[in-house]
Amino acid sequence: MSIISEASSERGTVTQLRAYLAQAQLPEDGRLPPERDLSEALGVSRTELRKALGTLEAEGQIWRHVGKGTFVGSRPIDTFADLSALAKRTNPAEVMRARLIIEPEIARAAALTATPMQIAEMRVCHARTREAATWRQYENWDNRLHRTIAEAAQNIPLLGLFDTLSALRRAVTWGRLRSNPVRPSPDHHSFTEHATIIDAIENRDMNGAAAAMRAHLRTVERNLLDRQAMAGE
């Protein structure tokens, strides 16, 4: 082999590439030039460059993706921030569990920060659920109540997470199996439970608000599971 081919052997290209990475001023996102340009800049063939890049990728120094480019650092994990991707991989029970983890803490925060106006709005929503003539109306005001509580936490990111969870709840093909009665019965469990939550928030009782929300969601969860069990018969 000639000296030139020696210098352009794979090991040589890898070290050359490392030197380049150490010296080069990469953009903020750590993207490096396309293979076609880089191979020319380093004076090696694309084939050889790709072998070297493969080595560095195996080492975890860089990561690549078709159409995107080659980047330094480790490959970003595929995030579940996308709603539709999320909905495909979960189910109502899991969503319910997530609500049980998140919403009590939201209620706790709301107890500290809710404004009198927001508390009044909660009362209005609560009253509307009592007056609801159909389940659809009931659910509408129920959602609104829960969202008002989330708003009362006075934290935009938290409200965003709540909305994401709500959207997910709707997206999950959740067998619209609503029991027969055309309207919520007057002694529906939610009525007193909602009242307890709002009372706790009004009294600035953080632990009470969290506990009341947890208790409420537990009965909602139980109803959900019961309905599923019935549907399974």
Next chain:
Amino acid sequence: MSIISEASSERGTVTQLRAYLAQAQLPEDGRLPPERDLSEALGVSRTELRKALGTLEAEGQIWRHVGKGTFVGSRPIDTFADLSALAKRTNPAEVMRARLIIEPEIARAAALTATPMQIAEMRVCHARTREAATWRQYENWDNRLHRTIAEAAQNIPLLGLFDTLSALRRAVTWGRLRSNPVRPSPDHHSFTEHATIIDAIENRDMNGAAAAMRAHLRTVERNLLDRQAMAGE
């Protein structure tokens, strides 16, 4: 006025439009034809059609948006499920507060459900943060550790919320003001705090895990605020 101009008065156009809506077969998303087409189809001027549309919009029958079109139904509430919309309206401090509310509960759940493999992965991430040669690498492994904990909660929706929050954290342009040292100091507060969290999870100590995570995020928060204060001088 002639009969024709009578028929094309605003009230007449509104009824004509209602009739159209009742009869027309709209696509799934409830979008109706562009104003230019619709005015021609109904045989009225665009000016008049727009007045009628304005009336229906005021009634809440339809909603419109530039570039999108006109749709039947009520305007979708501005849900904060969209990341970019979220990022514009918040700030690092709020995101930090949201983390303080969410992540301790995630750690609590993880203490119950984490698999030995996941705990091992946490240890690996923790070790990597110690070895990190640059802040970039450190943050990479730090993020990975926190996400592994979120994965350990075994709840897809919850993991989705965590990812949303992470994305938000990156999106919020927070003045990349990283203190001078080129690499994390060996006695960086996070090291012992991370270890405490992982230990609690391994011991299935739910309260301990939540408390440790809360303590950790509090110091992160304090550092963040200090850095901002310094930058403000």
Next chain:
DNA sequence: TGTCCAACCAATTCGAAATTGGTTTGGGAC
């Protein structure tokens, strides 16, 4: 056998053009 080069493939991004609701302007009709 291995390397290089060129062409091709598919995922992704980019950008110009088209679309669309909202607004302004000028010309008539009354």
Next chain:
DNA sequence: GTCCCAAACCAATTTCGAATTGGTTGGACA
């Protein structure tokens, strides 16, 4: 003047084709 219409213009949004990019294949060549 007052009102309406048509046309043009504006800005937000969507659309779609072209360009880019990592990955792959096939032929030339040594």
